[in-house]
Structures are given as C-alpha cells and as structure tokens.
Amino acid sequence: MNIDFEVKAFTVVSIFAIMKTFSINSETELYLTAARAFFAVVHLFLFITFVRANLMIESLVGAKEKKIEARLELRKVFSNIALRAVVICIVHWKTSMLPPLIVSSVVGLFTAAENKDSYAVAFKKKSD
Numbered sequence: 001m002n003i004d005f006e007v008k009a010f011t012v013v014s015i016f017a018i019m020k021t022f023s024i025n026s027e028t029e030l031y032l033t034a035a036r037a038f039f040a041v042v043h044l045f046l047f048i049t050f051v052r053a054n055l056m057i058e059s060l061v062g063a064k065e066k067k068i069e070a071r072l073e074l075r076k077v078f079s080n081i082a083l084r085a086v087v088i089c090i091v092h093w094k095t096s097m098l099p100p101l102i103v104s105s106v107v108g109l110f111t112a113a114e115n116k117d118s119y120a121v122a123f124k125k126k127s128d
Helices: 005-021 029-059 064-095 099-114 118-127
Strands: none
Touching: 005 099, 029 064, 029 099, 064 099
8 A cells, every 4th residue: 555645744734734723732631641642542553563463474374584574574664663653752751742642643554554565565575
C-alpha cells in the first residue's frame, strides 16, 4: 500500500486545523490526557502488530535465510516507528505540546500501513 504525500500532508494539516478551530491546547488537562492516551493506544496497537507479524513470519514454512530477511525488513519498519515515538516522548516531556503526540501517532499508522507487506515481499522474493 502506498499512501500519497498529499494525503499525509492533508491529514497533518487537518489535525492542526481541528486543534486550532476548537482551541485545543496543552493547558487543558483533559486534552493533554486524551492526547497522551491516544499516543499510548496507537503505539500499543503498533507493538501488537509487530509481535503478531513476527509470529507470522516464524510460523511460515521455508528456508531460514528467508525468515531472517523477512524479520529484518519488519524490524527496520518498526524500529523507525519506535525511534520516532521515543523522540516525540522526549519533545513532549520537555514542551508538553499536543500536536507531536497526535501527528506522530498518525504518521506511525501511515508507516505501518505502507510497509505492512514488506516482510511478505521479502519472503516471496527468494521463493520465486
């Protein structure tokens, strides 16, 4: 799946527009807690997706080299998401800004959706 840059940019701009329109800011404890909960739930979902995909690769029948290559592709995608999450947590801890929490969660979902078949593609390359 390939998500166009325009869709990603529109989503990010829409998030900022909604936050500006409804005066959502980090000074309100409710919004701050909701943004943190959204960030945690999305990244928990991404972690579960990573574990399930890893188990799926392990259950595939085939050469060990193919499984290793597929697992490396999967780890490359999710380590990028995890690194972004850590950086955003540090930024949020220092600034208490809401947009990075929400935008990074959405971008993480986009990244996972775009690369969800990367390990399957890596597995099929060698078997053809």
